[in-house]
Amino acid sequence: MSEHVLGVIGGSGVYDIEGLDGAEWTSVETPWGDPSDHVLCGVLDGLPVRFLPRHGRGHVQTPSSINYRANIDALKRLGCTDVLSVSACGSLKEELPPGRFVVVDQFIDRTVARERSFFGPGCVAHVSMAHPVSRWLGDRCEDALKELEIAYQRGGTYLVMEGPQFSTAAESALYRSWGCDVIGMTNMPEAKLAREAELRYATVAMVTDYDCWHPDHDHVDVAMVVKTLLDNADKARALVKRVAATLTGPTSPDDGCDEALENALITHPDKRDPAMTAKLDAVAGRVLGG
Template sequence: MAGSRVGIIGGSGLLEALGVAGQAEPHVIETPFGPPSGPIFTMELDGVPVALLDRHGAGHMLGPTRVPYRANLFALKVLGVSHVLACGMVGSLREHIHPHHLVIPDQVIDRTYRRPCTFYDDLVVHVEMTEPFCETLRHVLSEVAQESSTGKVHSQATYICIEGPSLSTRAESRMYRTWGGDLIGMTVMPEARLAREAELHYALVAVPTDYDSWQPPLSTAPEAQNTAHFQNRRVAIANALGLLRRSLSRIASAPVQCHCDSVLALGIWSDRSRISNEVRTRLRPLIGKYLPPEVV
């Protein structure tokens, strides 16, 4: 971890929620995939170098389909990020996963269909996704949760990622339960897959705010539903960011013992002699250690 940063990807108001507004240095990064969601802010948080990114941009103006996931992960890689802790709101598909709880998912079912999902349009790369989240990071988050008063934290769950922006029908929500889904959300894919393609250690703390549509709400009054949702959201996000912050020093000091930072060693299937110098240069932050630009 020496000399590396931990990236934190969250929702709107991330700097304010962490209490570091005005203390961080903004970076506007140009990438081959366009601009990221917004400036990336770097600073030291509790003695650990971090890079903070608001997934939906200033004012929450980018819906889940329009989030520039490729630009976001590429920019974090350029800034020297090696580990990414993400936070995102979800609906619960299980009775035992209550709003206010936190969840560290270990599996994903990807139902998105309108999002660019790879960096490698100009060569063939197959990354291993059996375990879509970094097991090292998940273990650290689970350990820290057990040692602190974070509240109930579930250390395993399957996240169903839908395209959005509309929420599920009740029939869809019930179907996802039969698939083995425990959570439903709109942002973990292709974010987790791109993190793997960029050889970043990536884990998510999911924040359930309701029971999705499979379970009727406790109140049929829209005002009461909205009040409960925002109360759950406020408490759960505060708990999630507290868990992420308490995990930083452990992540910075713990040795990395997983394959996330070397998946491309076996993942590049294209004939390397046919990969152009332009592609090698454009994607250098991702593939430079395997395919350095040729000297001409």
């Protein structure tokens, strides 16, 4: 069994964690282009951890300009087995006020302008996304939130919109009618790509606002979002540290995430494009013989 290596994708405030030994910003080259930033590599409570700023340090990437393929590929190349996404989001339910954390278990993808797959002409694959997150890793997140006494909800549907603009009131009402819990702009296609890369993936969404549906929050103000984000930063760091402490030792979860490509490749080996398969060396090398 391989050892756990935890990748963390989130805002810059998450990375200032006390006790991160040997911390070093590392450049990673990928065949999909440049990741959002260098990756901060270190050891936390005995566990190798790789921190990737989703928007880049200083928040230079929009939700749509993020190179999601390069980000996931980079984490895979650095040996990650598990990826924890810490994401700001808006609430679509009264019972999820700003400051509440949600351990997401479902997504609705409404993005339209992003590369959604590592695969394509020359090497086609179809992975299952029925259960888009690792329940095992979600359990670790829930245990950590309980121990830290952070208010949270286990389970919820995250509506991923394109952005960068916030929702119209009509859109917000529509998504509420669908039963969605939270809304954000970044976790798709991130979750799909993590599945294709056979990484266990979990999202902990941090509510920053009520979106524009709420009568007392008829517009989303960036200053309000940033203030809540800063208030949650300590909690997010504590969460990452606690989750890391639970992942030491050999990997053992049987949730199928690390074998997502087992029966997903459709293109006959004789018909696979060598240039395409070369680009897939990190994410799909296990099944391509790389």
